Amino acid sequence: MLNLFNKALSLPEKTAIIDSEGSHSFQKLNTYSDQIASFLLQGNPDLNEKRVAFMVNPDFDYVKIQWAIWKAGGIAVPLCITYPLPSLTYVIEDTQTEIIIAGPEYVELLSKYAKEKGIRFLNLSDLESSGSSPILPEIESSRGAMILYTSGTTSLPKGVLTTHANIESQISTLIEAWKWTEKDHTLCLLPLHHVHGIINVVSCALWSGATVEFLHPFDAKQVFGKFLEGKINVFMAVPTIYFKLVSEFESSSEKEKDALFECMKQFRLMVSGSAALPVSVMEKWKAISGHYLLERYGMTEIGMAISNPYEGPRKAGYIGKPLPGVKTRLVDEENRPVDSGQPGEIQIQGPSVFKEYWGKPEATAKSFTSDGWFKTGDVAVIEEGYFRILGRDSVDIIKSGGYKISALEIEEVMRKHPLIKDCGVVGIPDEEWGELVSAALVTQEPMDLKVLNQWMREQMPAYKTPRKYLILNELPRNAMGKVVKNELKKLFNQESK
Template structure:
């Protein structure tokens, strides 16, 4: 991971991180990370891929701890700061963590491990003792670096092990594709136990020698206030954040709206990912900011693989084209490449693909084809050279009456209805049809579902029209804003 640390060595005075209005230089980051690495090592010369779980709030301490783990030769296991204890316990015990490092806010929830003899429990509140400088281990790119857990929307979460080389490939690909530079200044609003926050925002900005400001917890008004300071020029978020920012914008005065829009128009890059971006949100944000959001496609297992272009046409509803160094193919159920224009499963190959599912050799073997392609389970089609996601085979592709129906396509149409704020479409088991198309709707108005069905049939074929509806106050979502479809099915 030497390339990630290069800016800290070469430009120690440059501001790397801002959190809670305090600025930290690259030199301070490197000093703190080195001290943590030395402390973690103790009498050892190398942690030799020991798993180190850490639960630390987003900001300077989080990055220093993560860097320190890598520098000491450990495997970083970020723990979600909003998870209940059973979910944390699952990750800690599944990885067999040897060390837990915890920030003061999370000591209570992880207290059961504080006197557990098999785990070294380190409290940041107690301070990291300063020890004599020492030679840190040389880290081979093929060694394990990080374990992130899948969102678990379809099964128990699996630990995705990436190597130092994998992470370097994921970062360098985005540095090239999205033209990161040391002049950039971004904000991080995203959870730091997922690729989007860790790799796309934090690691890319620090690799490039840019500055990243952490805003935690998320507050739409504070985000706009930070934007108005005039430093931020790169912004990445999930669709739910853009939705909340739009709501905040609409509550502002006309004068304030004009000022915010003028400022947003000066940004270099705005990206949306981690969940499908409704075209309606993209269009509204373009009206506000002057930016057509760059949509991209990635997973915990592969980092980012497909992206709309930095320069060139960005198409609403499309994830773009393969990123540099990433091989992509679409195949049918027999693993045969489909003809151009036909839907197929996205499969990925390249140096940015993960090494294995931690402790799950069978799941790892089942995730790859015999010739080494990772099977994403996502169905897409290529139209005019741009990939368009139809959905996840297990949850978004509904097999009804002999048809394969994209739930995402129906959701996009439903969101254009003036009375519908949000929606989720699923397939429900049915003896006659195989699966029935069902839609959960969020609305502030009383909806007449018969009228809605009539409205839909003017826009989509009858076989795609939902047969069942459910009205909800909100949809079940995970930490990255994705609708948890299995939970949604249970609500029916």
């Protein structure tokens, strides 16, 4: 029995999940996932790590399917519910999926494709089965459990294979660091094809015996309505969600604001991650909720590795200190440890680190050092014991005129301008400079870019100020709200033609 399922046995009557259909107990989750696991097995003793892709809305159905795949010995491949068919088929074909499960909303999208490819297709509506307790395989923790795909912000997405042992390490580390208990009640707004939603929210809660409430699709007013019910005490989101909640709060009446502030300040924990949180949003959230958001750092390949403390000072703009059981180091381009206070690539070692990129042995080998450290590609500096991210070496570190410049640092300064709603900074190839610092802007109203440039030069050294600007209605983002910087670069290149 995997550790994740233990609470389903020890707290059978407790509410595990709340969704639009009502409340679901741990016993119900355990029973339904057992039955579906039996259905998947078709009388066979074990799925033996067959890949099972599933496209199911974020609710009780999602969790019971995921648990069923694991109980049957399969590898779960959650599909993004907003992806078009070509993006879905890339994942299905790359993982060599043998079974596809679709919720009723997605049957039409996937059933014809599955039939053409000869893949076993299951409609979620047909999976309810009764009968006696099924005989399920014993699952070793070293076996493959899940394949999630990298965000593809810098290259074609890669399938990240984690074992049950990796997942258990990721979950137990966060439960210890963030003090999860069965008394907690959290709200899940995050996509469930990413580690943030699957591990940090859903799996940590269920392992602890806590309750997960789902709200889909996202609606800021409804989120605050859930808060005001007074049950939720743990909340995790990405910066774009916090930005939208701040906007909703600011449009509320004074009476509503007072009620929300009193409600939110009672929360035990509020976390932000998956993208850099602007200091301005951190400060606004503190003013409206009483909470200094806990920022943390993680990746699909490693789960969470670094976090601001649950108890103790949290520093805006910093991702914190290594989590329990996680080894970290900063190195230069020759893999040599950097001096104190100097920037270097974050490298990670520990039981939470993934097994391999699915079907890509060369990419796997390149991502590890000869002595077994995972190379994150993220550049950081340690200041007073806290890690501060400077950016991804490939997209956020701009090499211009002999300088290495952090795009994230420039973005943070630009967001302080009263007319700038959002921004993304990239390096565009240039013969003279190597790369030109270039900024895409979403503005409140038309701006004089010469005036903006002068303002920027008053905020930071001239060599860091953008030499090229592009005004957009919105920035290209992926499902987790991260700006897709390669798409931004394409927009600048189109503009210059």
